[in-house]
Amino acid sequence: MASQENWNRTSLASSSSSARSIKYPPGPTSIFPNKLLHEFINNPTQTLMTITNEYGEISHFKFGRQHVYILNNPDYIENVLVKDYKNFKKSRGLQVSKRLLGEGLVTSEGDYHDRQRRIIQPAFLPNRVKKYGGIVTEYAEGMCMNWNDGENLDIHKSMVNLTSAIISKAVLGSDIKSTEGSQVGDDLLTCAEYFNRLLMPFGELIEKIPILPINKGFKQAKKRLDMIVFNMIKEHRDNQTEDSQKTDLLYTLLDAQDSDAGINRMTDTQLRDEVMTIFLAGHETTANALTWTFYLLSQYPTVEAKLYEELKLVLGISNEIQNDNTNKNEPKSQRLRIPTVDDLPKLEYTEKVVREAMRLYPPAWTLGRQAINDYNLDGYVIQAKSIILMSQYVMHRNPKYFPEPELFYPERWTRESKSQLPRFCYFPFGGGIRGCIGEALAWMEGTLILATVCRHWRMVHDPSHKVELKPLITLRPKYGMKMELKLKKY
Ligand code: HEM
Numbered sequence: 267m268a269s270q271e272n273w274n275r276t277s278l279a280s281s282s283s284s285a286r287s288i289k290y291p292p293g294p295t296s297i298f299p300n301k302l303l304h305e306f307i308n309n310p311t312q313t314l315m316t317i318t319n320e321y322g323e324i325s326h327f328k329f330g331r332q333h334v335y336i337l338n339n340p341d342y343i344e345n346v347l348v349k350d351y352k353n354f355k356k357s358r359g360l361q362v363s364k365r366l367l368g369e370g371l372v373t374s375e376g377d378y379h380d381r382q383r384r385i386i387q388p389a390f391l392p393n394r395v396k397k398y399g400g401i402v403t404e405y406a407e408g409m410c411m412n413w414n415d416g417e418n419l420d421i422h423k424s425m426v427n428l429t430s431a432i433i434s435k436a437v438l439g440s441d442i443k444s445t446e447g448s449q450v451g452d453d454l455l456t457c458a459e460y461f462n463r464l465l466m467p468f469g470e471l472i473e474k475i476p477i478l479p480i481n482k483g484f485k486q487a488k489k490r491l492d493m494i495v496f497n498m499i500k501e502h503r504d505n506q507t508e509d510s511q512k513t514d515l516l517y518t519l520l521d522a523q524d525s526d527a528g529i530n531r532m533t534d535t536q537l538r539d540e541v542m543t544i545f546l547a548g549h550e551t552t553a554n555a556l557t558w559t560f561y562l563l564s565q566y567p568t569v570e571a572k573l574y575e576e577l578k579l580v581l582g583i584s585n586e587i588q589n590d591n592t593n594k595n596e597p598k599s600q601r602l603r604i605p606t607v608d609d610l611p612k613l614e615y616t617e618k619v620v621r622e623a624m625r626l627y628p629p630a631w632t633l634g635r636q637a638i639n640d641y642n643l644d645g646y647v648i649q650a651k652s653i654i655l656m657s658q659y660v661m662h663r664n665p666k667y668f669p670e671p672e673l674f675y676p677e678r679w680t681r682e683s684k685s686q687l688p689r690f691c692y693f694p695f696g697g698g699i700r701g702c703i704g705e706a707l708a709w710m711e712g713t714l715i716l717a718t719v720c721r722h723w724r725m726v727h728d729p730s731h732k733v734e735l736k737p738l739i740t741l742r743p744k745y746g747m748k749m750e751l752k753l754k755k756y
Pocket residue numbers: 356371372373383543544545547548549551552555628629630633634693694695696697699700701702703704705707708
């Protein structure tokens with residue numbers, strides 16, 4: 267079998283237009299090429315794991331005529347994302363999402379991207395992010411106030427509602443109606459599934475038949491999301507005055523548009539694309555991270571108890587008041603105050619819990635790039651136009667860096683381990699020039715929401731409810747996440 271594989275590889279390489287003999291890294295070949303594709307479509311995370319476990323740090327396979335490489339070595343990933351980033355552009359997997367995101371920060375390339383990043387970056391610098399903390403906890407506490415002991419809910423939906431309201435208010439200076447918020451998650455799912463279909467063989471034919479229900483579904487979902495974004499823009503335009511207090515990102519974008527009369531002036535469509543991108547990229551990932559965190563806490567009661575100990579220590583009122591017996595019926599947890607950004611340095615274990623949850627369930631589970639020119643890596647020549655996949659889901663389970671990788675063990679994140687691990691063995695936010703602009707916001711938001719919720723509430727997962735991955739653009743729970751809420755009565 268091995269020699270058959272080698273023969274296939276050499277003959278394919280030498281029959282390429284460049285007629286060079288190309289050496290490929292090991293990887294799966296099949297006399298049934300559709301089998302691999304089928305596996306990828308049905309279970310991409312497991313397929314990537316299986317290939318990597320079998321073939322190592324660099325592997326190769328073909329989808330039709332497309333060469334695909336999987337990298338599972340932190341240094342190789344650093345080369346692609348940081349050192350030699352100029353030789354790579356975003357791969358087709360992301361290009362399809364331009365149908366919704368247009369030329370926003372996630373999907374645009376080159377000088378245009380760099381210019382837009384410079385305009386948007388200040389909204390995500392640490393001193394600005396700090397100011398968003400109050401909104402994060404106010405909204406999280408508002409959500410908890412509406413919960414009832416023993417109530418069952420889909421915590422994924424709750425997290426999407428919460429984080430979409432937070433990004434709208436904190437960064438974009440807008441309120442979205444709760445009815446709009448509750449539809450956003452479903453609309454995003456419709457769009458993500460649509461993009462997945464477009465990526466399948468002959469997928470682009472789908473768009474040529476507008477009457478197909480899948481096209482209609484996408485159009486309607488996009489229309490609803492557009493409505494939210496156009497409303498935000500309209501409200502800001504209507505209120506745009508000389509007032510220097512108007513500092514939110516949407517005003518910054520409008521100002522940038524107005525002050526730039528040159529040929530590079532941002533068009534209204536580009537403005538819409540940036541706002542849509544920040545709105546969507548800025549909440550769905552965080553919502554997934556928190557959903558998986560609550561799920562893991564429900565499976566690991568000792569971690570949950572330790573987390574609560576930290577919350578009591580950091581947010582507890584003084585011992586004297588804790589021991590006062592005047593209000594015996596009040597659960598002690600209700601005496602924990604709402605956290606603030608100033609508590610973050612002390613909420614070390616809480617942060618570790620979020621970090622460890624994003625190791626096992628990274629919201630962005632794989633990154634794709636396409637080589638612009640031929641690229642040398644580990645003695646192989648990766649030809650121009652090849653696709654490179656770097657999967658957080660797979661790398662974060664590498665036992666070389668994370669012993670007992672399937673174990674949810676926040677304690678593994680000691681200061682030493684963080685400083686000793688190679689930079690790209692843990693990369694939930696990507697890295698380099700295209701790394702996540704919202705990383706600081708996401709850490710602050712994730713940690714503060716977890717602390718705000720867990721000081722009152724524990725969640726019990728209904729074991730009859732199936733938990734499965736749905737890896738689309740982000741890693742969602744396929745059937746949502748049904749939880750029973752329990753008010754803490756320690
Ligand atoms: C847990 C939460 C989050 C995760 C795991 C996450 C993950 C990522 C990753 C992996 C990338 C790089 C994609 C690539 O290289 O192809 C990225 C880019 C990006 N993220 Fe996030 N993100 C999160 C939260 C946020 C938030 C809160 C915002 C706020 C707006 C945001 C906005 C963006 C934008 C605009 C980009 C594109 C940056 C560029 O290309 O210049 N993300 N994110």
